[in-house]
Structures are given as C-alpha cells and as structure tokens.
Amino acid sequence: MLSGLDPSGGAGIQADIQAITSLGCHPLPVVTCLTVQDTVNVYAAEALNAELIRQQLECIAADAPIHAIKTGALGNADIVDVLVDFIGKHPGIPLITDPVIKAAGGGDLADEVLISAMKDRLFPLAEMITPNGIELSMLGDSADPEQAARHLMKTGCSSVFATGGHGTGLHITNTLFNHAPEPMTWEIERIGGEYHGTGCTLAAAIAAGRASGLSQRAAISQAQNYVNRAILHALEVGKGQPVPDRGILWER
Secondary structure (H helix, E strand, O other): OEEEEOOOOOOHHHHHHHHHHHOOOOOOOEEEEEEEEOOOOEEEEEEOOHHHHHHHHHHHHHHOOOOOEEEOOOOOHHHHHHHHHHHHHOOOOOEEEOOOOEOOOOOEOOOHHHHHHHHHHHHHHOOEEOOEHHHHHHHHOOOOHHHHHHHHHHOOOOOEEEEOOOOOOOEEEEEEEOOOOOOEEEEEEOOOOOOOOHHHHHHHHHHHHHHOOOOHHHHHHHHHHHHHHHHHOOEOOOOOOOEOOOOOOOOO
C-alpha cells in the first residue's frame, strides 16, 4: 500500500497496516508523505521523494508477489506518475484507490495538480475508488452522488464505491456504482459520530479481501463487517475523533 504517515496512529499507513494484518494478509507499506496531524485535523503535509518511492516499489516487486495495491494520500503528482508507471509494468494487480483529499477536520491533503493527476492518470487504472461524500462531490463535479459517480466512470473509472459515513440517519449506506444497470447498496448501523481513519480502514480491508482472492462484492461485505466491529470497539486516543480498534480479532 502507498499512503501517508499519521503520527496520531489513527489513519494513513498505520490504519492500512493494522487492517490488512488483521484480515490475514501481509502489508508491504510505502510511505508517500509525512503529516503534522492529530485526531482533530491535518495541519501540514510534505511529500517524500518520488524517485525513492520508485526504488522502493521496484525493490519490493522484485522480492515478493503483490496481490493487491491500496492507495491513500499520495503527496503529489510526481508520486502518481511513479505509481502509474509501476502499474504499467505490473498489470493485472487489483488497485483500490482511496482518493484522500481532505481530512475530516478540513485540512488539505491534495492540491489541484495532484487531484488532476489522480483523475486523469490513476483512476482509469483503478479497479475501484472509494470516495466519501465530500470527495465524491468534488471529484465528480456534482452534489448528486449517482451523477458524480457516473461522471467519474465516463472519464475511465471502472467502479466507484461511495461511502456514506459523513451522512446522517440511523444507517450508513455505501453504494457501489459500476457499469451494471443499477447500483448495489449495503447498509450498516451508524454508531455514534465520525471516527478517525475509517475511510483508510475500509479501503485497506477491501484490498486485503481482493488480495485473498475474494470477489469484489465479497471483499466489500467483509470489509464493512470488519470496520463495523472496529468502530464498536473504538479507542479514545486523543481530543478529537475516536480511532477504530483495528487490532480486534477477526474470524473469517
């Protein structure tokens, strides 16, 4: 997985590592950016050297099989280019992209150049992108989730898994838009407010399911059940959002 480092331990690469490990897979983590971040917000971020990331990817791929790729915060457009080049040399690996743009507290994790690079060059290679409601509206240029998702698919996305954690109501509704006639929805109980790192956790869990050989739909179902259990045991780490307990024992 490629993602940013969150020093609060709530989101980013740590969330990916914990979720993927809990679901029985071995993570191969590549850090894309460093952040100044706590459970409340992101205050600053700095991308790592893209050439170093290229070398890390090539080194890992030469040593170990890669069964899925998950991306989170990518730092800058140069890192997108490195990843796109890597995927071109290693086709057929499921790519699950969490298009991280803003932290829940409002802090920016992507500028316009990075957003354009993801939309133009990375999304067409992804098996699935997993935006929350705010990200979907920004990326798809529409406040209507279905219209935004259809717009993204017209530009090359294979499927859009729109997450509903930022909404309201008794249940969270997550919706998979692909080229089927009708979207597929999943509902899970909404527990309390918002939690730090749930989007990272969900996307990483989907990637773990795909790496284990599950179908796309089965991977989504497993991931949602896992995230729900992690939220039920959430940890009060700091002064902001609780952190899902991704270290829970998971029985597949």
